[in-house]
Amino acid sequence: MSSYNRLNDVQTAENHWLLTEVLRDEWGYDGVVVSDWHGIKDRPASMNAGNDLDMPESGARKQELLAAVEDGQVSMQTLDRSCKRILRLVRLARNNAKPNAEADFPRHHALSQRMAAESIVLLKNENATLPLLPAKLKKIVVVGAAAVEPVIQGSGCATTRPTEVDIPLDEIRKRAPGVDIFYHTVADFEAGDGSETAALAAVDAADIVLFFANTEVGYDGEGSDRKHLNLHDGQDALIERLAARNSKIVVILATPDAVVMPWAGHVAAVLAAFFGGQGAGSAIADVLFGSHNPSGKLTVTFPVQVEDIPGYLTYPGEGDRHIYSEGIHVGYRFYDKRKLAPLFPFGFGLSYTSFAYSNLSVDADRIDASSTITLAFDITNTGSVAGKEIAQVYARPHQPRLIRPIRELKGFAKVSLEPGETKRVEIKIESRDLRYYDPQYRRWLLDAGSLTFEVGASSRDIRLERTVEVEAAALASTVLNVESQPFLVFEHDFARQRFRAFLKQRLDLSDQEADKMLEYCAGSFLGIHKTVAWVAGETISKAEMAAFLDSLNKEMGMTLTKAA
Numbered sequence: 086m087s088s089y090n091r092l093n094d095v096q097t098a099e100n101h102w103l104l105t106e107v108l109r110d111e112w113g114y115d116g117v118v119v120s121d122w123h124g125i126k127d128r129p130a131s132m133n134a135g136n137d138l139d140m141p142e143s144g145a146r147k148q149e150l151l152a153a154v155e156d157g158q159v160s161m162q163t164l165d166r167s168c169k170r171i172l173r174l175v176r177l178a179r180n181n182a183k184p185n186a187e188a189d190f191p192r193h194h195a196l197s198q199r200m201a202a203e204s205i206v207l208l209k210n211e212n213a214t215l216p217l218l219p220a221k222l223k224k225i226v227v228v229g230a231a232a233v234e235p236v237i238q239g240s241g242c243a244t245t246r247p248t249e250v251d252i253p254l255d256e257i258r259k260r261a262p263g264v265d266i267f268y269h270t271v272a273d274f275e276a277g278d279g280s281e282t283a284a285l286a287a288v289d290a291a292d293i294v295l296f297f298a299n300t301e302v303g304y305d306g307e308g309s310d311r312k313h314l315n316l317h318d319g320q321d322a323l324i325e326r327l328a329a330r331n332s333k334i335v336v337i338l339a340t341p342d343a344v345v346m347p348w349a350g351h352v353a354a355v356l357a358a359f360f361g362g363q364g365a366g367s368a369i370a371d372v373l374f375g376s377h378n379p380s381g382k383l384t385v386t387f388p389v390q391v392e393d394i395p396g397y398l399t400y401p402g403e404g405d406r407h408i409y410s411e412g413i414h415v416g417y418r419f420y421d422k423r424k425l426a427p428l429f430p431f432g433f434g435l436s437y438t439s440f441a442y443s444n445l446s447v448d449a450d451r452i453d454a455s456s457t458i459t460l461a462f463d464i465t466n467t468g469s470v471a472g473k474e475i476a477q478v479y480a481r482p483h484q485p486r487l488i489r490p491i492r493e494l495k496g497f498a499k500v501s502l503e504p505g506e507t508k509r510v511e512i513k514i515e516s517r518d519l520r521y522y523d524p525q526y527r528r529w530l531l532d533a534g535s536l537t538f539e540v541g542a543s544s545r546d547i548r549l550e551r552t553v554e555v556e557a558a559a560l561a562s563t564v565l566n567v568e569s570q571p572f573l574v575f576e577h578d579f580a581r582q583r584f585r586a587f588l589k590q591r592l593d594l595s596d597q598e599a600d601k602m603l604e605y606c607a608g609s610f611l612g613i614h615k616t617v618a619w620v621a622g623e624t625i626s627k628a629e630m631a632a633f634l635d636s637l638n639k640e641m642g643m644t645l646t647k648a649a
Contacts, residue, residue, distance in 0.1 A: 096130075104136055117138055121140070125139050129150055132153075132163060194364060196364075206357040207379040208357055208383075211352075211353045217373050219263060225261065225293050228288075230271065235366050238360050248363065256366045256369070259370070260371075289330055292333065298324065332353060335353060336355045338355065340360075356372060385431065389426070414490060417544045418493065432477050432541070433542075434543070436472045438472040451553060453557065457515045462540055466505060473502070474500050475499045477540070478512050478540055489521065496518075531557040533558065559578075565580075565634045574613065579641070588617070
């Protein structure tokens, strides 16, 4: 599916480079490309780009395409090619149809419960507030509409039709049958409301308060950009207010992504359930009462404030343009580079037990572009209950050619451990996963030099590390031209020696003179040709220098097969 946005000033739905050169020619995709809903602005251009199916059907765009075919803007060959792709898809779907198939919905629902439970992230658990022990509780107060009308999914095309939905409040009552459980809405706490006094008294007397919080329902879905990272109206302030009266508050979050938590330091525990699906209600109760040990880890960084997010200064854009100013430094990459402390880092998640990492080994000290390296290490459950840990492997290049993140996630593994148990974990990393895209070379490249593999419980909790050497082509940081500063030539000894030989031959220099010329060039801020011309005049023309640099680029490019 092609997206709505422009990429490098070209609509993605009409981008031949993206939909044909990359998707089909480079990646080998041979299926149908379909537009997002009304995502095509120019139907003839989209067809020529490789966009086969316009969704939804539009009479106006259909007429545009017919007119373009008639006047030759779109060839019959292009039209037939898209028709064949769609017919192949229809045939494939019909040939694999199962008209008498039956779905085991109860089994599916059990799977949704397990998936939700495995995904919940425990963000805070002060003084082991969780898990809750019903035998030690007399009164629980549940606050928030999401406890009875669970927020399980986004809006628009992010909406599915669940076969059944677990209600968190009902599930809590099932697991604490002997405990008095009271429910209040956010509105019950409004100043001057007749229910305010009773609601506050209930909170004051509660052994535990379970606050079900959420972002704005319906807005966090399709067709809208988030304008802030706060909870829905009044919830942040109410959590602060209630926490001042009773610190035994557990906040359960139903959100699409990160939120800020100005109240985080005043509550006892925080669970992030995100949009957990139809089984989330049961899963939340299982985690609250300890029948499931939380093992989820964050796939996003939670900032302290919205001003800390990578795109804050340019989001959401203006004048129909949005500049992705963060570049490759999205998420944790930005926070690492800026040395900003997040509220909760990428990969973070607590458990009701604890884990120790030890004995990291690698099966190779040197790798190249065709290598696969295996990292092995021990994880021990050092706590008193069974649990699961998600160990993460990050790669940290020492001297990257181009601007790169400090570290990037390259692999992970989820391990189940009984109390006191140790397991040996192996994670394989292919060299192709260590590459980056160089827009000048238009290739995926692997940097030569030292690379450290880091093993941790999160992006900010690195427990083990091991450095290996990468054998790859030593490339200049940019494609050289006559305006490149000379120091770029000197980045690699190969290019330096070729440049020295070129100057020595063309300017008829002795070895000593050639070395002095290189020393002079190295300190120049002018382009290569101007630097040489300043000393030697026009002995070497701009065209000749350009030809030399082009040949040098090609010579270095010959080694790209080792780096790619």
